[in-house]
Amino acid sequence: MASDSFVIKAPCSSANIGPGFDVIGLALSMFLELHVTIDRSQPKSEHPLNCRITYEGDGAESGEVPLDPDANLITRVALYVLRCHGQRSFPVETHVHIKNPIPLGRGLGSSGAAVVAGVILGKEAGQLDLDNDRILDFCLMIERHPDNVGAALFGGFIGTYLMPLAPEDLARKEIPLSEVLPAPAGGVDTGVDPPSPPHGIGHHIKFPWAPEIKAVAIIPDFEVSTAKARQVLPAEYARADVTFNLQRIALLPVALGQSPPDPNLIYLAMQDKLHQPYRQTLIPGLTDIVKSITPSTQPGLLGVCLSGAGPTILALATSNFEEIAQRIMDRFKQQDITCRWQLLEPADGAQVIRT
Numbered sequence: 001m002a003s004d005s006f007v008i009k010a011p012c013s014s015a016n017i018g019p020g021f022d023v024i025g026l027a028l029s030m031f032l033e034l035h036v037t038i039d040r041s042q043p044k045s046e047h048p049l050n051c052r053i054t055y056e057g058d059g060a061e062s063g064e065v066p067l068d069p070d071a072n073l074i075t076r077v078a079l080y081v082l083r084c085h086g087q088r089s090f091p092v093e094t095h096v097h098i099k100n101p102i103p104l105g106r107g108l109g110s111s112g113a114a115v116v117a118g119v120i121l122g123k124e125a126g127q128l129d130l131d132n133d134r135i136l137d138f139c140l141m142i143e144r145h146p147d148n149v150g151a152a153l154f155g156g157f158i159g160t161y162l163m164p165l166a167p168e169d170l171a172r173k174e175i176p177l178s179e180v181l182p183a184p185a186g187g188v189d190t191g192v193d194p195p196s197p198p199h200g201i202g203h204h205i206k207f208p209w210a211p212e213i214k215a216v217a218i219i220p221d222f223e224v225s226t227a228k229a230r231q232v233l234p235a236e237y238a239r240a241d242v243t244f245n246l247q248r249i250a251l252l253p254v255a256l257g258q259s260p261p262d263p264n265l266i267y268l269a270m271q272d273k274l275h276q277p278y279r280q281t282l283i284p285g286l287t288d289i290v291k292s293i294t295p296s297t298q299p300g301l302l303g304v305c306l307s308g309a310g311p312t313i314l315a316l317a318t319s320n321f322e323e324i325a326q327r328i329m330d331r332f333k334q335q336d337i338t339c340r341w342q343l344l345e346p347a348d349g350a351q352v353i354r355t
């Protein structure tokens, strides 16, 4: 086909949902879109790596998202996929228009959606035969915790897990990120082939979700990078804290699938001792905010947790969404933090729409 035009759509996600650190992910109804046109009839391109990027959405005014194809996360990921298949650059002439409403660095999986969309962009641009399991392998070479990319790729409410790999595959999977996505080279191809992912790194299982449960995202006006929010976590945990989370993670998927939902069970099942207490250092008042409302003090509320690595707070509820959001925003206000809120619901996974 001489020219091709399509939209890649990937949802945002809320990871962990309390006790499910690096395991549980929930795809939600806010979507990154890549509007792509490829004109293969052009003899050559004026753009580095044959790709022009335009961007609208979160961070557009601050210029936080680079428009160089070897600096932008989405196109770097796509180039990684292309180069693993012997293609050194995008086809002449590729235009990627990014529409991104997902707030950057807020714990709603903007990077997970970007990585999933980037791998699919590489697949489509390179006309590659990659199924979703293989797409997940590529995603996991970049975003190494599977909860966000799993949710963005497969959609819905999921549990994710990594498989034990043979030693040579493990070494390949643990290759430093700088070798998978080399530092921006100013459009110059270093000619070095990147390491291809081992097969079957990660998998997922879908959990049921009771239709009356909605997600209220309370989004503070500051960023916390996921990398920084992982650095504050301890290397080791007390056995009692691990047991506490195991007991709750065994309840969570059952509790959120039951209709009608049991608010007290869900509230209990969303407690965590493995990541939220430590992230309080980056999110002022976090522990108090998470504990500030319960189903007995707020009708409609089911549970509250940190969304991903934060700073967004996720409240699951069946009604009174605005009141719940306002109560949490008031708590943040006591810390001089302003927020906005958005009502979201579970979403399907990434898709390609031909235009």
Ligand SMILES: Nc1ncnc2c1ncn2[C@@H]1O[C@H](COP(=O)(O)OP(=O)(O)O)[C@@H](O)[C@H]1O
Residues within 6 Å of the ligand: 032, 065, 066, 072, 073, 074, 098, 100, 103, 104, 105, 106, 107, 108, 109, 110, 111, 112, 114, 224, 225, 226, 227, 308, 309
């Ligand atoms: N649509 C996008 N286009 C390009 N880069 C993006 C996009 N979305 C996210 N990123 C990159 O990912 C970073 C945020 O990732 P991260 O710290 O993991 O936070 P989160 O995934 O919780 O939003 C951004 O600063 C940016 O570098």
Ligand SMILES: N[C@@H](CCOP(=O)(O)O)C(=O)O
Residues within 6 Å of the ligand: 013, 014, 015, 016, 021, 022, 023, 106, 107, 108, 109, 110, 111, 112, 145, 147, 148, 226, 229, 230, 275, 307, 308, 309, 310
């Ligand atoms: N399990 C990860 C999830 C990070 O999610 P993000 O949306 O903040 O990128 C973690 O808790 O670090």
